Amino acid sequence: MNIVFMGTPEFAVASLQAVLEAGHRVLAVVTQPDRPKGRKRELTPPPVKVEALKHGLPVLQPEKLRKSDELQQIINLKPDLIVTAAYGQILPKSLLEAPAYGCINVHASLLPRYRGGAPIHYAVMNGDEVAGVTIMYMAEGLDTGDMISKIEVPITDEDTTGTMFHKLSLAGAQLLQRTLPLFEQGPVAGEPQAESEATYAGNIRREDERIDWSRDARSLFNHIRGLNPFPGAFTTWNGQVFKVWAAASPGPAAAAGSQNAREDGTVPGTVLQLSEQGIEVAVGGGSLWLTQVQPAGKKAMPASEFARGGTLRTGTVLGGEPHDAE
Known part of the structure; x- marks a missing residue:
């Protein structure tokens, strides 16, 4: 398949690797702009960009995707599928409707629990014994799309949010490898989320x-x-x-x-x-x-x-x- 991958932090790197290892053609990688980091405030590329450049992939870094020239560039690529993992921006409707098979997201929770930007933090902070990853269709709402596949990962007392980020990153990549072949024959049916069971994990304040x-x-x-x-x-x-x-x-x-x-x-x-x-x-x-x-x-x-x-x-x-x- 022809795929556009969208992701930013270390969590998303394993998912990009999974797409490449599965033999799909990555038309472009979309990620956040380089940001100043450290005491010296040196301009630093996001981990997904670093990984993309290792493979010679085209990289797009719009500050605001919705109002950017890059948005139309992505649509013009006519991808079969867009895969996102912790990209960090909301995708406009025009982009959600662009791929032949839709846009899917690797979300680090067992949806509909912990929709939002900090699902791993809240799973650990709330003392959950199990976390997980859900691959879902992207919709205009916040993590409200139909679910395609899930994987569970235990949380032990030795775990922190840091260790769970690593574990769930790898689990998400494994799940993506198992899920992508489903799309090779066309769009896949998803399971609607139970709105009555939805909880939210907003960014940490x-x-x-x-x-x-x-x-x-x-x-x-x-x-x-x-x-x-x-x-x-x-x-x-x-x-x-x-x-x-x-x-x-x-x-x-x-x-x-x-x-x-x-x-x-x-x-x-x-x-x-x-x-x-x-x-x-x-x-x-x-x-x-x-x-x-x-x-x-x-x-x-x-x-x-x-x-x-x-x-x-x-x-x-x-x-x-x-x-x-x-």
Whole structure:
């Protein structure tokens, strides 16, 4: 088949590779423009562009696809199929209707659960035991199109959003390899999504990153690993942002339901212990051991190393508004 591939981050690279390995002709790769990155703000190409150039594929990078000259260029290619994976822009109706067999999307959730831009974050943050990938037809709504195929991937306590991005990227590529042959005889029938079961996973906002110490240990553990490696969960210490990158698993016993229920009267967020195990903090109904932290202006470090520094003391209450924006 003649295919146009649209994707941007590392998650989408495996899907592009799957299309190429299946022997299809990629007419063009559409991705986001190069962006400044790092402290030096060097202009950096997105991972999908890097992969496309390795294979000598034409690359289009419109800032806004809907109002670009590139939109008509893509339509003029007359692809049999458009494949998208985390492209990052909404496709206009004219493009959705252009391919002979439609536009399909590799979406990192088990639809209709977690429509939107941050499905992996929310699956981990909510403590789900299973995540997955759905290949679906693209429609004008947000991830509302008919579903074609699915694959499930377990989430363990050792997983973070970062590890799940990698696992789901590979799973999505495998699913795409199994799904593309279905289109070689023409359009494929899809299964409509149950609107009553739909949930949304909007992009992570600053307020979503803040740690609420009154929550139970289990939900806070999920919250912290769900924001690792980006953008990171945070609290405050001495009026400055204090990031928490990892915590020790509290086990299934510390389940939701104990929220705000500290019988000893200790204020949630109080530092209880500092040891080689890390930093023990009082939370709703129990405590949580922080294992990797990042004070303002410093690099991430083991919490035990920070505890040895002696600047944080037991009895300190973490939280509150930062004096300065990060």
